[in-house]
Each structure stands twice: as structure tokens, then as C-alpha cells.
Amino acid sequence: MLEGLQLFGQSLLGFMQFKILVYVLLATELGIIVGMLPGLTATMGVALLTTLTFKMPASEAILVLICMYVGAIYGGSRSAILLNIPGTPANAATAVDGYPLAKQGRAGRAIGIATTGSFIGTFIGMIILALFTPLIGRFALEFKSFEFFWLAIFGIVISGNLTAPKDPLKGWIAGFLGLFIAMIGMESSFAFIRFARPGSEMSGGIALLPAMVGVFGFAEIITVMKQSAYEVVNTRIERVIPKFVEIWRNKWTIVRSGVVGTFIGAIPGVGEDIAAWVSYDMAKRSSKTPEKFGKGSIEGLIAAEAGNNACVAGAMIPVLTLAIPGSAPAAVLLAAMFIHGVRPGPLIMIEFPSFVYEVVVMVLLASAAMLILGLSMVKWLVKVLAVPREKLMPIIFVLCVVGAFAIQSRTFDIGVMVFFGVVGYFLREMDYPMAPLVLGIILGDILDKNLRRSLILSDGHLAPFFNQPIGLVLFFVTLLVILSKMKWFQNIMLGLKNLITAPFRKNKEV
Amino acid sequence: MHRLSLKEDTMKESNMPKADFLMSILLIVFGITVLVTSINMPRFEEMDANPYSVPGVVPGFLGVIIGFMGLVLLIRSLIRKGYKLGITGQTVKNWAKEDSTRRLLLTLGLTLLYALVFIGFLPYAVGTVLFIFAFIVVFEYKNGIPLREQKRMIWKAVLTSVISGISIWVVFRYLFLVNLP
Numbered sequence: 001m002l003e004g005l006q007l008f009g010q011s012l013l014g015f016m017q018f019k020i021l022v023y024v025l026l027a028t029e030l031g032i033i034v035g036m037l038p039g040l041t042a043t044m045g046v047a048l049l050t051t052l053t054f055k056m057p058a059s060e061a062i063l064v065l066i067c068m069y070v071g072a073i074y075g076g077s078r079s080a081i082l083l084n085i086p087g088t089p090a091n092a093a094t095a096v097d098g099y100p101l102a103k104q105g106r107a108g109r110a111i112g113i114a115t116t117g118s119f120i121g122t123f124i125g126m127i128i129l130a131l132f133t134p135l136i137g138r139f140a141l142e143f144k145s146f147e148f149f150w151l152a153i154f155g156i157v158i159s160g161n162l163t164a165p166k167d168p169l170k171g172w173i174a175g176f177l178g179l180f181i182a183m184i185g186m187e188s189s190f191a192f193i194r195f196a197r198p199g200s201e202m203s204g205g206i207a208l209l210p211a212m213v214g215v216f217g218f219a220e221i222i223t224v225m226k227q228s229a230y231e232v233v234n235t236r237i238e239r240v241i242p243k244f245v246e247i248w249r250n251k252w253t254i255v256r257s258g259v260v261g262t263f264i265g266a267i268p269g270v271g272e273d274i275a276a277w278v279s280y281d282m283a284k285r286s287s288k289t290p291e292k293f294g295k296g297s298i299e300g301l302i303a304a305e306a307g308n309n310a311c312v313a314g315a316m317i318p319v320l321t322l323a324i325p326g327s328a329p330a331a332v333l334l335a336a337m338f339i340h341g342v343r344p345g346p347l348i349m350i351e352f353p354s355f356v357y358e359v360v361v362m363v364l365l366a367s368a369a370m371l372i373l374g375l376s377m378v379k380w381l382v383k384v385l386a387v388p389r390e391k392l393m394p395i396i397f398v399l400c401v402v403g404a405f406a407i408q409s410r411t412f413d414i415g416v417m418v419f420f421g422v423v424g425y426f427l428r429e430m431d432y433p434m435a436p437l438v439l440g441i442i443l444g445d446i447l448d449k450n451l452r453r454s455l456i457l458s459d460g461h462l463a464p465f466f467n468q469p470i471g472l473v474l475f476f477v478t479l480l481v482i483l484s485k486m487k488w489f490q491n492i493m494l495g496l497k498n499l500i501t502a503p504f505r506k507n508k509e510v
Numbered sequence: 511m512h513r514l515s516l517k518e519d520t521m522k523e524s525n526m527p528k529a530d531f532l533m534s535i536l537l538i539v540f541g542i543t544v545l546v547t548s549i550n551m552p553r554f555e556e557m558d559a560n561p562y563s564v565p566g567v568v569p570g571f572l573g574v575i576i577g578f579m580g581l582v583l584l585i586r587s588l589i590r591k592g593y594k595l596g597i598t599g600q601t602v603k604n605w606a607k608e609d610s611t612r613r614l615l616l617t618l619g620l621t622l623l624y625a626l627v628f629i630g631f632l633p634y635a636v637g638t639v640l641f642i643f644a645f646i647v648v649f650e651y652k653n654g655i656p657l658r659e660q661k662r663m664i665w666k667a668v669l670t671s672v673i674s675g676i677s678i679w680v681v682f683r684y685l686f687l688v689n690l691p
Contacts, residue, residue: 052686169586173537173579176572180544183569190554192565195547218621225617225649226610394645395674397621398638401629402682402690409689411630418625422618430529448568455562 004134007357015361020060027064028369031071033384036079039224040396041088042072042272043216046332047209048399050339051406058340063362065336069329070122070312070366073272074374077114077305079385081107090272090311093280093304100296105238108378112242113298114305115374117254120247121306122367124258125265125313130360132266133349137321137356140346145457146465148450150474152179152443155324156436157478159269161485163433168485174432175269178440179447181206188449201412208335208441210404210413211420215434216328217400218421221393223428229389240378246298253283253299254306261307265314269439271327272308272315279307313363320344320356324443328435331442339407527592534584541577545570613649620645629691639675643667 015021027049034045049068053061076087081098094114101110143151156179160171184195185205196202247254257279264275283303284293293300315326316333323345325331337344342355349356404417424434458464466472483489548570553559587593605611620641628637646667652660682688 051688052682055687169579169583173576173583176576176579180569180572180576183572187565189563190552190557190559190565192552194551194565194569195544221621222614222617226614228609388650390646390649391670393617394620394642394671395678397624397645398642398675398678401625402678402688405691406682406688411691414625414629414691418622422622430533431526451568451571452563455567456560460562 004130004357007354008130008360011354011358011361012364014358015063015365020063021365023060023064024067024365024369025373027067028071028366029373031068032075032078032370032373032381034068035072035075035077035091036087036381036384037387037392038079038083038085038087039220039389039393040072041216041220042069042076042090042329043212043332044220044396044400044403045069045072046329046336047213047217048403050209050332050336051403053336054339054407058337058342059358061340062333062337062342062359063365065333066359066362067366067369069333070309070363070370071373072329073308073312074115074118074305074370077118078111078382081110081114082382082385088272090276090308091304092273093276093308094301096280096294096304097297097300100294101298101301104296106296108237108240109242110301111237111378112240112375113246113302115240115371116242116247117257117302117305118309118374119367119371120254121258121261121308121310122313122363122370124255124306125262125310126360126363126367128259128262129313129316129363130357133317133320133356133360136317137346137349140321142470143322143346144468145450145453146468146471147474148446149454149465150471150478151322151324152447152450154474154478154481155268155443156440157481158267159436159439160433161481162264162267162270162274163435164431167431170430170432171436174427174434175436175440178437179444180440181211181437182441182444183448189452201410206416206441207408207413208438209332209407210416211441212328212332212438213400213403214417214420215424215428215437217403218397218417219424219428219434221397221400222421222425224389225393237379237382240375247302250299250302253287253303256282256286257303257306258310261310262314262317264307265311265326265330266317268318268324268326268443269328269331269435271329271435272311275311275314276304276308280304309367316359316363320348320359321346324446325439328438331438334442527587527590528595529592530583530587530590531592531595534580534587537580538577538584541573541575541580544573545577548573616648620648634690635675635679638678639671641671642675643671646670 030049031042031045034040035042045068046065049065050061053064056064072088073090076091077094077098079085079087080091080095081102084095084099086092086095098110098114101107156175157172160173160175161168162171164171164174182205185203186193193203260279260282261272261275264270264278265272280293280300280303283299284290287293287297287299289297289299311327312329315330318324318326319330319334319337321344323334323343325334334344342352344355400417400421401414404413405411407413424437427437428434454465466475548566551564551566551569553561553564553566624637624641628641631637632640647664650663650667657664679690683690
């Protein structure tokens with residue numbers, strides 16, 4: 001603990017340079033703009049900045065990316081409040097109460113509350129990140145092939161489940177398609193090339209970044225252009241700085257949303273949008289005035305924004321300890337870490353213990369910048385929203401092409417981006433979520449290595465997959481997640497519950 | 511939860527079993543293809559390879575699961591009568607007439623033209639300026655008004671495309687030293 005504080009202090013001092021602080025402010029402001037603009041998501045923003053920061057030193061590049069991530073998730077609240085269009089999917093819950101507030105002429109107040117909520121949410125997430133990463137890192141050291149196999153399956157199943165709540169089967173299909181995409185190209189044991197002609201560009205495999213720019217960038221452009229144009233509302237923005245009482249009155253909502261958001265962030269492939277909805281839902285259920293939700297409830301607004309921003313820090317926990325992303329933007333961040341030579345994973349607390357605390361400091365700096373920038377220059381920045389999409393979307397597409405191409409300088413990657421964009425668009429139209437697909441591309445390699453290694457260790461027997469404690473727990477949780485979505489299982493559980501509670505109910509009646 | 515209007519949403523709902531039906535067949539065929547390809551992958555017996563470590567094991571496993579999930583989707587769509595596709599000349603006509611379809615096809619056409627044709631055949635800056643210009647003009651052009659009266663829009667599009675295209679090129683190429691296609 002004390003050692004952690006010392007490393008934290010050292011990292012903080014290390015970042016106290018004029019140049020770095022300027023980077024922090026610029027990257028966060030850019031993030032806010034990216035988040036505000038419908039069609040530009042946090043994932044796209046982080047992916048584009050990865051190409052721009054390619055030549056920077058590792059710690060500066062990752063700092064810039066984290067600032068972009070935090071800024072974009074917060075920035076989306078602006079368009080959610082002012083236009084009723086969430087700037088990123090993470091801010092959909094923000095629009096529910098933020099837009100009614102704007103219509104009542106309280107846009108400035110809503111922006112101020114969203115900013116403060118986001119800041120405190122990030123701060124709570126940061127504390128949990130600092131406390132839990134070393135613990136989970138130590139725990140992850142126990143993981144062997146069997147555990148990693150189950151972790152990969154668990155990640156896909158839970159991500160599919162939570163990102164497609166209406167139809168989890170589609171989430172799972174998307175996840176397994178992602179795992180398959182990772183099989184394309186040369187495998188590691190025999191250097192055999194799977195599902196591609198030797199010597200073709202495909203034989204190098206499908207790179208994560210072009211695929212992600214496709215499904216989160218290009219597909220989003222198509223979606224935005226297909227919809228009818230949005231109206232830019234002219235709302236007068238009055239006082240932005242919130243009253244202390246308003247925040248204090250909702251202190252428990254903020255703390256609850258922050259904790260819930262962080263833990264949802266830590267679940268593989270389940271991102272800010274889900275975190276915001278779950279926090280919002282929990283706030284509504286425990287509220288004294290649930291009838292105000294959806295009509296401009298301060299409580300609802302603050303819950304959604306604290307939840308989605310806390311998720312950012314939470315998503316970093318599995319990135320650092322298991323090299324598994326907690327959300328889609330975190331997947332890009334993970335890829336960027338590998339590009340810059342930082343190898344996150346179970347060994348991180350042994351190999352790079354100071355890096356974990358550097359990330360904590362980066363989150364702190366980004367959230368501080370977000371608070372300062374969020375409460376100032378509001379009137380000026382809102383003008384960005386007046387740029388019509390007909391002018392904005394072609395420019396974003398040009399950036400998608402650059403983003404796909406730049407890292408490896410291959411024209412083939414532009415084709416990958418276009419393919420994933422078009423296919424991703426149609427899959428999204430059919431309600432297939434994209435986050436499990438991307439998670440699958442990352443987990444595919446882990447699954448491939450560890451399933452084969454496990455089978456060699458067990459000599460083809462299945463028993464060892466089920467007789468290790470950690471593996472067994474992961475298996476049961478996975479099974480439960482799948483079964484919980486089946487009607488017959490729900491009925492059995494309901495029947496069981498009635499059976500168990502029946503005697504008590506009878507007693508009461510007597 | 512979504513920003514779609516109610517009308518669009520219900521239309522989507524009624525078409526979903528049909529989409530699922532087609533998708534499920536695709537998934538089953540895909541799963542079987544992956545499985546067969548995986549079984550035919552080399553086993554490296556001459557290298558004394560452990561039969562559980564050969565390249566086909568994991569993709570084969572994935573093929574089976576994808577095919578199985580396709581089957582579940584197929585059964586579900588059959589129960590919901592998704593096999594009644596009901597595609598007639600009239601439905602296609604209605605679809606083609608919709609404003610959103612027009613915008614979808616235009617977006618796809620322009621972006622694919624830029625990414626797959628302009629890049630590589632035209633110098634980067636030229637292709638980019640041309641693409642941005644074409645995109646703005648195509649979407650801002652108002653039918654029924656003579657071109658002479660839309661001059662202002664055209665000039666604005668020229669200005670926007672030249673400034674943004676050139677600045678993207680210069681900033682990436684010379685400021686951030688990024689390789690451009």
C-alpha cells in the first residue's frame with residue numbers, strides 16, 4: 001500500500017512538466033470535441049490518435065490516448081443534452097434526462113452537473129483502479145492454460161450477454177465470429193497459414209485497428225448519413241458551474257454510480273453505454289422521486305454521467321492485469337500499448353510495477369483537465385455542433401482511411417476497414433453488437449494457444465478443464481450467464497423460489 | 511434507448527425474423543465450411559506432432575459452435591415464420607423509393623469509390639479534395655432548384671474540401687510524419 005503511494009507520487013511528479021500538461025489539455029479538449037460530434041466515437045478518437053502519436057515516447061503517447069478517451073466519453077454528454085443525440089453510445093442514458101433539462105431552458109445547469117458527475121465518477125474509478133489492479137494482478141499470476149481458456153469463453157459470453165440484452169444469441173454469434181477472425185493467418189505452433197493463401201496479404205492476419213476503425217468509424221458514418229438530418233437547437237446557456245448543494249444532495253447516487261460503473265468497466269468487452277444504463281436504472285430504482293426520471297431529473301443525469309466515466313477507469317483494470325480490454329476504446333488502448341512496447345498482462349506488477357501507477361496518474365490528469373475544460377469555454381465549444389454532417393462525415397471518412405492505413409502502411413488494411421465497415425453496418429442493423437466481435441479478435445489468440453496447450457496437458461481428457469477451482473468458477477459463471485437467458489431455466493428458478501419461500505409465506509398468513 | 515423513431519422501429523421488428531432466417535443459413539454454411547477446412551488442415555504426423563496441438567483444433571471447435579448457434583437461430587426464425595420472405599417487386603420498389611435508402615446507397619457509393627479507386631490511382635491530396643467536394647455537393651444539392659441558384663453552395667463546398675483536404679494532408683504528412691496512402 002505504502003509502496004503504491006510512493007510509486008503514485010513519483011509518477012505524478014514525473015508528469016509535472018509544462019509540455020506534458022499542454023498535451024493533457026489539448027488531448028482532452030480534442031476528446032471533448034470528438035465526443036460531442038455524432039458519428040465520431042471514443043473508439044474512433046483513440047484509434048486516430050494512436051496513429052498520430054505513433055512516434056512519441058510510450059508514456060506520453062498513452063497519456064494522450066487516455067486523455068482522448070476520458071474527454072470523448074464526457075464530451076458526448078454535450079450533444080446528448082443539447083441535441084438529444086448522444087455524441088457517443090455511452091451518453092444515450094444522459095440524453096434521457098439531459099435533453100428535457102435543456103428544453104426547460106436549463107442547458108447550462110445540465111452541462112455543469114454532467115461535468116461534475118463525470119469528474120467524480122472518473123475519480124472514484126481511479127481509486128478503485130489503483131487499489132484493485134495490484135490485487136487482481138497477483139491473482140492473475142495463478143492463471144494457467146485451463147483458466148485462460150475459460151476466461152476467453154467467459155469474456156465472449158458475458159460481453160455478448162450484456163451488449164445484446166434483447167437477444168444475447170446475437171451477441172454470442174458476434175463474439176464467436178470475432179474469435180474466428182483471429183484464426184486467419186499464421187498460427188504460432190507450426191507456422192501454418194490458416195484460411196488464407198500463403199504469400200497473400202491475408203496470410204499476415206487481420207489487424208485489430210483497421211477492423212475496429214471499420215466497425216466503429218465507417219459503420220457509424222453510414223448510420224449517421226442514413227438518418228434524416230438533425231436540427232441544431234439554439235439554447236441560451238446560462239450559468240454552468242453547479243451549486244454545491246445540488247451535488248451534495250446526490251452524493252450517494254454519485255458514489256453508487258461510480259462503483260457500479262467501474263465494475264461494469266472491468267467486465268471484458270462491456271463498455272460505457274451499459275455502465276451508464278445500469279447506473280441510471282439503479283438510481284431510478286432507489287430514488288425517492290422516480291417519477292421525475294425522463295423528465296429532467298438531476299439525479300438521473302448525474303447517475304448516467306458518473307457511471308459512464310467511472311467505466312473508463314474500470315476498463316483499464318483487465319487491460320493492465322490480463323491484457324483483455326474492458327471496453328471497445330480500451331481495446332485500442334491495449335493495441336497501442338503493444339505498439340509502444342509495453343506488455344500488459346499478469347506479469348505487469350513484476351515487470352512494470354510503476355506503469356500501473358503511471359496509468360492511475362494519467363487518469364487523474366485527464367479527469368482534472370476534463371473538469372477545467374468542461375466548466376469553461378462552454379458557449380464557444382457548442383458552436384462545433386453547428387457543423388452539418390454533410391461536411392463532417394466525408395472528413396471523418398478520410399480520417400478513417402488514414403487511421404486504417406498509417407500503422408503498417410498497407411493498402412490492404414484500407415480494404416479491411418471498408419469490409420468491416422460495410423459488414424459491420426449490416427450486422428448492426430440486424431442487432432448484432434460489435435463489442436463482442438472486437439473482443440473476439442483479441443481473445444482469439446489467447447483461446448487458440450491455451451485450448452491447445454490445455455489439451456496437450458490433459459492428453460485430450462476433459463476432466464482437468466473442470467477440476468481446477470478458478471476454472472470451475474469461471475465455467476459455472478459462464479453456464480449461469482447462458483442459462484439465465486433461457487425461458488425454461490427462468491421458469492425453473494421461479495418455481496424453485498416459490499417452493500422455498502412457500503412455507504414462510506404460509507407462516508405469515510397464519 | 512435508440513434514437514430511431516417508433517415507425518422505423520416497428521418496421522425493423524417485423525423484418526427481423528426474415529433477416530434472422532437468411533443469416534442463420536449463412537452461419538450454418540459458414541460453420542460447416544470452417545469445420546471441413548479445419549479437418550483438412552495438416553496434422554504434421556511426420557513431425558510427431560501431438561494430435562491435440564494441430565492447427566485445425568481450435569478453428570474446428572469454433573466452426574462447430576458457430577454452426578450450432580446458426581441452427582438455433584434458424585429454428586427460432588422458423589417458429590417466427592421468418593421463411594416467408596415476401597420479397598416482391600413492390601416491396602423492393604418501396605424500399606428503393608425511401609429517402610433513407612437513397613442516402614445509404616449514395617454514402618456507400620461515394621466512400622467505396624474514394625477508398626478503393628481514388629486511393630492508389632490519384633495523388634492522395636487530389637483524391638481527398640475531390641471526394642470531400644463530391645460528398646458535400648451530392649448531399650447538399652437540392653432537386654428542383656436550378657444549378658445557377660445553388661452556386662453559393664458549390665463555392666462553399668469547393669472551399670471546405672480544399673481547405674480540409676489540404677490541411678489533413680499537410681498535418682499528417684509533415685507535422686505528425688504519418689505515412690499516407
